[in-house]
Amino acid sequence: MYRGILIPVITPFHDDSSIDFDTLRQLVDFYFSAKVQGLFALGSSGQGPALSESERRIVAEVIIDQAKGRVPVIIHVGCADTPTTVALAKHAHEIGASAIGVIPPYYYCDAPPSAVLEHYRKVAEACPLPIYIYENPKYCGISISPDFGTKLKEAVPTIRGIKVSYGDGAMEDYVKNFPDDVSVFTGNADLFGLVPFGVSGMINPPTSSVPELTVELYEALIAKEYGNAVEAQAKVTQVTQMFISTQKEYGRGTIAETFKLRGLPVKRFPRWETAPLPEEAIAAMRQVYVDVGVLN
Numbered sequence: 001m002y003r004g005i006l007i008p009v010i011t012p013f014h015d016d017s018s019i020d021f022d023t024l025r026q027l028v029d030f031y032f033s034a035k036v037q038g039l040f041a042l043g044s045s046g047q048g049p050a051l052s053e054s055e056r057r058i059v060a061e062v063i064i065d066q067a068k069g070r071v072p073v074i075i076h077v078g079c080a081d082t083p084t085t086v087a088l089a090k091h092a093h094e095i096g097a098s099a100i101g102v103i104p105p106y107y108y109c110d111a112p113p114s115a116v117l118e119h120y121r122k123v124a125e126a127c128p129l130p131i132y133i134y135e136n137p138k139y140c141g142i143s144i145s146p147d148f149g150t151k152l153k154e155a156v157p158t159i160r161g162i163k164v165s166y167g168d169g170a171m172e173d174y175v176k177n178f179p180d181d182v183s184v185f186t187g188n189a190d191l192f193g194l195v196p197f198g199v200s201g202m203i204n205p206p207t208s209s210v211p212e213l214t215v216e217l218y219e220a221l222i223a224k225e226y227g228n229a230v231e232a233q234a235k236v237t238q239v240t241q242m243f244i245s246t247q248k249e250y251g252r253g254t255i256a257e258t259f260k261l262r263g264l265p266v267k268r269f270p271r272w273e274t275a276p277l278p279e280e281a282i283a284a285m286r287q288v289y290v291d292v293g294v295l296n
Helices: 021-033 052-067 082-092 114-124 146-155 173-179 211-222 225-248 253-262 278-291
Strands: 005-008 040-041 073-076 100-101 131-135 157-164 183-186
Touching: 005 021, 005 157, 005 211, 021 052, 040 052, 052 073, 052 082, 082 100, 082 114, 082 146, 100 114, 114 131, 114 146, 114 253, 114 278, 131 146, 131 211, 146 157, 146 173, 173 183, 225 278
Parallel strands: 005 040, 040 073, 073 100, 100 131, 131 157, 157 183
Antiparallel strands: none
C-alpha cells in the first residue's frame, strides 16, 4: 500500500509537439527533491490519451529510469480498449513499475458494469502488478462508485488502490467500503478534511508545481501537528484556487506557466493548441507563489 503525496507527472513537449525528455527528467528530480512519496505517470496530466502507444512506453521508461527506485512509480496504462491496456500493463511490469493505474475503457462509455469488471479482470490476468483504479468519470464517462469499487476488488484481488478524481459518493464511503489493503487517494487538494477519515493521500494536478507544500501538509497531518496543518492547507488551497480559476479562463496552458515560474523549462503543455496566457495572468500567479513562500 502506498500513502502520501503522489505527484501526477506532466509530460512536457517541445514547440513542435514532440516529447521533451530532458525536461521530463528534470521534473522527476524536482519532485524527488520535494520528498514526495511517489509518482503517478501518464494519467490526464501525463497526457496519456494524447500519446501513441509507443510514446507512452518511452515516457514510462524515462520516468522509471530517472526515478532510480527512489520512490514508487505508478504507470497509468488505461486505454479505450482492453488489448492495448493489457499490452501497456505488461510493458509496465517489464520495466519495473511499482504498480499500474487503470481507468475504465473510455469514449465508449455505455459499457455495463459487467464489461468494466471483465476489463479489469483481463488486465489482472496479464499483469501481476498491483492495480490502482483511476476513477475519473469527467473524462472517461464511467464512474466507479464505492459499491461498484468493492465488487471490482472482490473480483480482482490485485486491486490495491483507487484515485478518486470525481467520485460517485463521499470520500469517506470509498474508505469504508474498501478493505484495509486498498489505498484511497483523492484528486482533491483538501487533505485536512480527508486524511483524518482514513484517506491515504493525494494525487492532485493543480498543486503539482508546489510539491513541497503538499508534502508539508501531509506530514503535518500524519504527525497530528494540526496548527501547522491548518497553515499548510491554507497555502495549498490558495494555490489550488488560483490554478483552477486561471485554467478555467485560459485553458491547460496554465500548467506550463506554473512550472516556468518554478524555473522548469516546460516549453509546451498540453499537446493540443491553447491560447497564450496574458502577462497579467502570469503576474497574478507569480504573486500567489510569492505569498505562499515558494518564490521570492
